[in-house]
Amino acid sequence: MIEAGVMDAEPRIEAVAMLHVDVRLDTGGISITPGPVNAAADEFTITVRGSGGHGAAPHKALDTIPCAAATVLALQNIAARETDPLASVVVTIGTIAGGYRNNVIADSVVLTGTVRTTDPDVRDAMEARLCRIIGGVASAYGCSAELKVSYGYPPVVNDAALAHVFTEFLRESTPIPVHALPPTMGAEDFAYFAQRVPGLLMRLGVRNEALGAIHNAHSSRFRLDEGALPVGIAALVAFARGVGSGAVPLAE
Numbered sequence: 001m002i003e004a005g006v007m008d009a010e011p012r013i014e015a016v017a018m019l020h021v022d023v024r025l026d027t028g029g030i031s032i033t034p035g036p037v038n039a040a041a042d043e044f045t046i047t048v049r050g051s052g053g054h055g056a057a058p059h060k061a062l063d064t065i066p067c068a069a070a071t072v073l074a075l076q077n078i079a080a081r082e083t084d085p086l087a088s089v090v091v092t093i094g095t096i097a098g099g100y101r102n103n104v105i106a107d108s109v110v111l112t113g114t115v116r117t118t119d120p121d122v123r124d125a126m127e128a129r130l131c132r133i134i135g136g137v138a139s140a141y142g143c144s145a146e147l148k149v150s151y152g153y154p155p156v157v158n159d160a161a162l163a164h165v166f167t168e169f170l171r172e173s174t175p176i177p178v179h180a181l182p183p184t185m186g187a188e189d190f191a192y193f194a195q196r197v198p199g200l201l202m203r204l205g206v207r208n209e210a211l212g213a214i215h216n217a218h219s220s221r222f223r224l225d226e227g228a229l230p231v232g233i234a235a236l237v238a239f240a241r242g243v244g245s246g247a248v249p250l251a252e
Contacts, residue, residue, distance in 0.1 A: 025205030041187030052107035157199035
């Protein structure tokens with residue numbers, strides 16, 4: 001949409017807002033948090049290569065299974081020992097694929113995962129850290145390893161001034177309770193819009209224990225409390241009216 005010119009259309013877009021449902025907040029509430037609210041989402045693939053053999057003669061092969069297992073554990077050192085505890089980083093291995101049968105030593109293993117960061121400096125350092133650890137572990141096991149990184153969405157950063165002004169406007173002009181939930185390490189392509197103009201990712205409370213609406217949006221048990229929908233609509237209408245009328249001023 002941005003490449004197609006949506007942000008350059010007339011009338012000029014001065015600010016953007018979106019809603020994301022959130023079971024951390026009861027139905028009826030809205031959360032507006034200034035600064036980073038979602039993480040960058042980058043993906044990686046690791047291919048570990050060795051030489052296969054019979055499971056009864058491991059000394060005649062280079063086993064990639066224990067090498068891959070050690071790699072998974074070693075990568076957690078990035079968050080545990082290489083990153084400021086006050087900076088957010090998550091390294092997750094989502095899949096491991098390798099091997100042929102129970103008595104054959106695998107000659108290759110492929111791992112895929114995701115890295116989540118909110119600090120640009122931490123994000124920029126991640127590929128080198130991944131490469132160093134993956135290569136070091138592979139060398140220790142006599143194997144080789146290849147890393148491919150695919151850079152995805154940047155962090156979502158709510159405009160701090162807009163967040164504060166609109167929070168006060170929403171409290172004064174509507175009965176909606178406004179909260180400030182902590183950021184999450186999830187990702188959103190809304191980040192690209194918020195890079196162009198002041199933006200707000202608002203959280204719409206959908207938690208309702210009586211309805212069983214208590215599970216995360218990515219859970220197979222997720223259930224939406226539709227009673228939250230009018231609240232979300234009211235918040236977006238207030239945003240449009242407030243920014244459009246100048247009642248919610250934007251920084252020059």
